[in-house]
Amino acid sequence: MNLKQSIEEIIKQPDYEPMSVSDFQDALGLNSADSFRDLIKVLVELEQTGLIERTKTDRYQRKETSKSNSKLIKGTLSQNKKGFAFLRPEDDEMEDIFIPPTKINRALDGDTVIVEIQKSRGEHKGKVEGEVKSIEKHSVTQVVGTYSEAKHFGFVIPDDKRIMQDIFIPKGQSLGAVDGHKVLVQITKYADGTDNPEGHISAILGHKNDPGVDILSIIYQHGIEIEFPDNVLKEAEDVPEEIEPSEIEGRRDLRDDLTITIDGADAKDLDDAIAVKKLKNGNTELTVSIADVSYYVKEDSALDQEAYDRATSVYLVDRVIPMIPHRLSNGICSLNPEVDRLTLSCRMEINARGEVVKHEIFDSVIHSNYRMTYDAVNKIITDQDPQVRAQYKELTPMLDLAQDLSNRLISMRRRRGEIDFDINEAKVLVNEEGIPTDVQMRERGEGERLIESFMLAANETVAEHFNKMEVPFIYRVHEQPKSERLRQFFDFITNFGIMIKGTGEDIHPTTLQNIQEEVEGRPEQMVISTMMLRSMQQAHYDDVNLGHFGLSAEYYTHFTSPIRRYPDLTVHRLIRKYLIENSMDKKELRHWEDTLPELAEHTSQRERRAIEAERDTDELKKAEYMIQHIGDEFEGIISSVANFGMFVELPNTIEGMVHIANMTDDYYHFDERQMALIGERQAKVFRIGDEVKVKVTHVDVDERMIDFQIVGMPLPKNDKSQRPARGKTIQAKTRGKSLDKAKDDNNNKGNKKKRKQRKGKNARKKDKQGKTNHKPFYKDKSVKKKSRRKKK
Incomplete structure (x- = not known):
């Protein structure tokens, strides 16, 4: 019996449970490097033939029993500001399911929904996608946005770009808001059919250009309370x-x-x-x-x-x-x-x-x-x-x-x-x-490292003490990275001449530590560290001790900051009950066994909310800061590459995008494996970690986006630098010229350009029905080609 037949026999067993690569190695007694390569080859072949499929946790399950074949899947909607969304199924073993904009059906980001699995018929023909069939639970109950006033009603345009629907405000529900006010809206009726969501304004935060209102809007957008009851x-x-x-x-x-x-x-x-x-x-x-x-x-x-x-x-x-x-x-x-x-x-x-x-x-x-x-x-x-x-x-x-x-x-x-x-x-x-x-x-000197080391020692010691007591407790855990992400990271660093053997399963932190030591002092050090960090799972709180991968610690908790973290306050309570008062009876133990899982989940979610709010305010103010540097040139490092362009990080951590449309010296293709943009004619390569010199061309404060241009590359016509910086007016001066004046200059340029276009001989003319006889240039061109063929 050959290797393929042996694997098929295992998979066809009635009690077969999804197995990892290492599970197959153990079951078949495969120890050599050659047998490992053969195993991978056979598993890939069986996956392609449809006998098995790989789960999110890198296990192989029978396709005919796969849960993803179920027509209806329940999960949480995660919407992208570009319009599409993903369903995150309740079953952690399942992959996320893509949902196109036309099939979201008025659901909002974070909603619990039922999605029907379908085959795509569009440009992704044959691939699996989903359609929202019902909304089980709405997540969004209040929205922060800008009020727009009409004669008998109003609308609120949400700040969160993932919420694609404006909120309708009936007459008498505006709380006296006027155009341009930042407001907090309580949703009273969710979208139904073609109707928008409806709500009433519960608070006016101020005018969108008032000092401090921008930060206040982010605070309310994340549902963070400022005042204490x-x-x-x-x-x-x-x-x-x-x-x-x-x-x-x-x-x-x-x-x-x-x-x-x-x-x-x-x-x-x-x-x-x-x-x-x-x-x-x-x-x-x-x-x-x-x-x-x-x-x-x-x-x-x-x-x-x-x-x-x-x-x-x-x-x-x-x-x-x-x-x-x-x-x-x-x-x-x-x-x-x-x-x-x-x-x-x-x-x-x-x-x-x-x-x-x-x-x-x-x-x-x-x-x-x-x-x-x-x-x-x-x-x-x-x-x-x-x-x-x-x-x-x-x-x-x-x-x-x-x-x-x-x-x-x-x-x-x-x-x-x-x-x-x-x-x-x-x-x-x-x-x-x-x-x-x-x-x-931010400096990280010896003093900062000293306190960090002492707090880590205390946190580990307390966690080990309670773990050995075998009592209910709350831990700070950081699980091992998922092997798929590690494989992608290992693949990425081969571009820098670093080769890692293995599949990424059951990896020890020393492997990643060795990579860090190898790149120390090299130009790509920070980029590789960042990509490594992105391959990690997120640390969180748990009532089960799962260890801390990043620290390579068997036990870890948070004990040292009860003023600012509730899990630390909980650890202090448990210390008092277990060690000081000795008051933990059976009833109390059951209470903590029941309470800690929910407490861990809640505090983990609140931590993520705080991180998102902190990141949003940082990005907002970084974008505002860069308005005064439009036209300035900086050295930077390519931090990320995609099919639409590349992101460049400046030494002060500010990140901006070079759009592929503005890379005018060649036609660039995105190479996902190398994480690089490669020129078609000159074979010029821009990859993560490369140093580049960029010029700030445009800032959109509302979108928190900064646009760069590679110095030496001419911008295409109608480039973004001709547009004014978007967002609120900032009263500040730079190089003797106020930002207001700079914005006015940009506005005037844009207006002149529009007037010139309207006066041109090819300006669109409309008939009485409002239709235009203008033909796009590519249609005119195709007609000319056909006429040339006929003449020939």
């Missing part, structure tokens, strides 16, 4: 500003230990403090003390319910929206210097190899001696600045010891396989009116 604020007001002596009783007193906080200069919610000592046995003692927020935010209180709903603080370019009121986050819970504060502490004894050999977790009281900044610490431990070291002479021995400990912890994590992506991050600076003034790179 009155009952929450009252509970916060009732919390005393100072600690009573009775509250310290029973806690371990650490007030005599030299303790410091290290944070950014503008941080106000200081939730972690450190103390480092050298022990007689040569080991180092690290104590990480975290604000005891759970002592003040009682379970099921109004404060707790609001914190759970928010789940995280949101950090935007011009403001912070806190998880708990500022009275707590910046007051009694903040580990400010020279005051007593209640904390939970994780004390670790760490050996020369950076391994935790002993630990304790307990409630405590501390008295922070110094509020240090990253800049000051970097001057002490990295720059060895004599003036700053003299200023903090009491601290320098502990900080030198802390740096040595941090280096040992970093080396330990590197040995076990941690992947340090070290992706460039930038901070957009804005003035009081919300106008961006600069985009600066």
Whole structure:
């Protein structure tokens, strides 16, 4: 029996379950490289003949029993702003299903829908696509957009471009809004047949050009609450500003230990403090003390319910929206210097190899001696600045010891396989009116790495402690990348001469770590790190310990930031119940077993919402910032390539697009495998990682899009640089000319161009019925060709 017959026999077994490549290897006893290649070849052949198909998790299932053959599939609609959508089936094993714009049938992004599987009849003939047959649950209940007023009614044009339908506002439901107002609309009736969704305006955010309204619109668009309810604020007001002596009783007193906080200069919610000592046995003692927020935010209180709903603080370019009121986050819970504060502490004894050999977790009281900044610490431990070291002479021995400990912890994590992506991050600076003034790179010096190392050590230690107790707990997990994505990444890096053996299944983090080490210092380092990051799964919260792939850690949780993350607050509660109060009875255990899965899912979703809002505000302000640089030239690196063009990232992380229509020196084809655009005549290649010089030609603030042109390539006629920058007017000056004047100049150019076209001899003329006798140039050309043939 040959290999193909053996595989067919396995697949045809009545109890056959989908198998991975490694499952087939084990079942058939295939160990050599040659047999592996033969196996892959046979599986591909069987897939092409229709006997099997590959699932999203890279397993092979019988096609006749495939769930995707079912006519109706339930899932979540994910809409693209270009009009089409994908169905994300409830069954994780199934692939996403493409839905063309004509078959979305008034469903909105995020809706739970029933989709019928069909064969495409258009340009993708023969491929599978779906059509929305019914909407089970609407996800969008409110919309942020711009109000447009008519005589007896109005419309709201959604800011979210994935919502393709304007919202109809009946007479008397506009709350007095006028043209150009940014508004919040509550949907009262969803689209039915040809009718648009209907709603009423519940809030007017301001005129679209008013300072701050742009950010406010994004906040409301993501459903983020800014103000705290009155009952929450009252509970916060009732919390005393100072600690009573009775509250310290029973806690371990650490007030005599030299303790410091290290944070950014503008941080106000200081939730972690450190103390480092050298022990007689040569080991180092690290104590990480975290604000005891759970002592003040009682379970099921109004404060707790609001914190759970928010789940995280949101950090935007011009403001912070806190998880708990500022009275707590910046007051009694903040580990400010020279005051007593209640904390939970994780004390670790760490050996020369950076391994935790002993630990304790307990409630405590501390008295922070110094509020240090990253800049000051970097001057002490990295720059060895004599003036700053003299200023903090009491601290320098502990900080030198802390740096040595941090280096040992970093080396330990590197040995076990941690992947340090070290992706460039930038901070957009804005003035009081919300106008961006600069985009600066975030520094990651020794001080930042030191605190990061200490917090990682504490998080791992707490997670391991509770995992070994075998009790309900919440973990921060990062699962192994899906093999298909890794295969694509491995394929991509072959363009840079890096070859990886294997299929991407059951890969160890050290493989990716080795790739990083190989490209360190090379021009393509940042691009390869970015592409590697894109191949990863997203970290999230879970009640099951699944490990942390990126850290190469068997156990991990979030313990160190209860002021700004609800999972950390939950971990503190569990520490109090399990270790301090010993109050976890069977009823309580069942409660947490039932509660934690939902809590993990909810907080993961809220985290993604916060990240999206932060990204949207960053992109908005970066686009605004680049208006003043229209016409300027920059060096950049190609960060992404597609069939419509390529994206170029500048050194300050701002990204813009070079559209393929503007690459005029050749006709370029997209090579997906190489992730490159290749010229047809000159064979010129633009690939990810290449350095290019670009010129800023156009900015669309509304779409948050920046257009670049390759320097030296002439723009085609009617190029985008002739259009004014779109979006709100920004009162700022650059090189002695206001942006308003620059926009007026662009507008005037565009108007002159239009007038000239209207006066041309080929201008379209309409008859009484409004029809035109104008023929497109390609039709005229085809007629001429036919007439030439007849003459011949």
